[in-house]
Amino acid sequence: MGKDKSSTMPxxxxxxxxxxxxxxxxxxxAILFDASRERFFAPRVNQYLREIGEQDAAGLLRRIRGSNVEYDRFLESLLTQETSFFRYPAIFQALERVVLPEVQARKLWSNPRVLRIWSAGCSTGEEPYSIAITVADALPFADAWQIEILATDISREALQFAERGVYAGRSIASVSAAQLQAHFSNLGDTWRVxxxxxxxxxxxxxxxxxxVYVGRMDCIFCMNVLMYFSEQRRNELIRRFYDALEPGGLFFLGHSESMKNVPVKFETAVYGxxxxxxxxVGPASEKKPVALGKGS
Ligand SMILES: C[S@@+](CC[C@H](N)C(=O)[O-])C[C@H]1O[C@@H](n2cnc3c(N)ncnc32)[C@H](O)[C@@H]1O
Structure with a gap:
């Protein structure tokens, strides 16, 4: 059966x-749409074909191979950007109660006193803003520090949203009333950072x-990004994160992600x-878990 050329369905x-x-x-x-994402992938590709009015996948393949802009647009339609403020409260408690006091003690006599944090795969900005709010609330005399939070993502649409800094609904459900008052301006139903x-x-x-060279970091957050990479790509990236960290620097992953079989020797710390x-710090030590109980 020949295809009906007048049909609008690709x-x-x-x-x-x-x-x-x-x-x-x-x-x-580096994003891997493997068997575990099979049910998501084909329908999304076919939906995208309909949205752009492309008659078949061969035409789309030609377009995205021939133009970075077309590729980026296609990729945007496939990205998972779920996020929220203080998505894992324990991580921000660890940042506030263990990490920042330790950095503060270590850098007390540095001049300038610089704190550099990277949110890699920051999506629509909730993660880096949560980091900034935690730093502002936890670091005594925060204004005396040069605080640089680098927030990066492959999605330009997500970054545009992040730059506006306006949020509402579920996204800010975990922001306390005191934090909303201190760090946001109320605009009707929405809140601006x-x-x-x-x-x-x-x-x-x-x-x-x-x-990409980003300079030395005290802390790197890469949460819920590496789970979409192949093991080889994930390991390459973890090695780059390791190299970018200061000795004593910290690395945070999402809750369901693990560091099994990675090519570098991080020490593991636990908080709650x-x-x-x-x-x-110094020569890579054995991988021993360091237990840091609540309030320790
Ligand atoms: C599920 S979101 C995670 C957002 C946030 N880190 C969190 O945990 O709430 C994953 C983000 O990773 C980004 N991402 C995926 N692949 C990427 C790549 N190769 N380079 C940079 N960002 C990427 C996506 O655009 C998306 O915004």
Missing amino acids: DAATASELDEFRTLIEERS KPRIRRMISFAPMNLARS DCKYYVKP
Whole structure:
């Protein structure tokens, strides 16, 4: 049966076309649409074909191979950007009660007193703003510090949203009333992050599949990003994070992510139900868990 050229419904992508999309995305952006995401991937690709009025997957493949802009637009339609303020409260408690006091003691006599934190895969900004609010509330004399939070993501749409700094609903459900009053301006049903918090953060587009120099960091958050990468890409990136951290620097992953079989020797620290990773000071030490109980 020949295809009816007047039809507006595109042909569904074939299995081999879907494989071509997967390979291209993994090569360029490190994101792996493997069997576990099968139910999501094909419908999304086919929906995108309909949205852009492309007649078949071969046409879309030509478009995204021929133009970075077309590729980026296609990728945007596939990204998972779920996030919220203080998504894992224990992580921000660890930042407030263990990490920041330790950094403060270590850098007390540094001049200038610089604190550099990277939120890698920051989505629409809730994570870096949560970090900034925690720093502003926990660091005595925060204004005496040069605080630089680098917030990067591959999605330009997410970054544009983040730069506006306006939030509502579920996204801010875990922000306390005191934090809303202190760090946001109320605009009807929405809340805008105040300039003091906004100024701590630089948002920048960055594809984590490519190696980019970011300078030395005291702390790196890469939460719920590496779970979409192949083991090899994940390990390459973890090595880059390790190299970017100061000795004694800290690395935070999402709750369901693990550091099994990684090529570098972080020490593991535990605070409540939060696990995080410390770059050893001096020669890499054995991987022993460091238990830091609540309030310790
Ligand atoms: C599920 S969100 C996580 C947001 C936040 N870190 C959190 O845990 O709430 C994953 C983010 O990773 C970004 N991402 C995926 N692949 C990326 C890549 N290769 N480079 C940079 N960002 C990427 C996505 O655009 C998305 O915003």
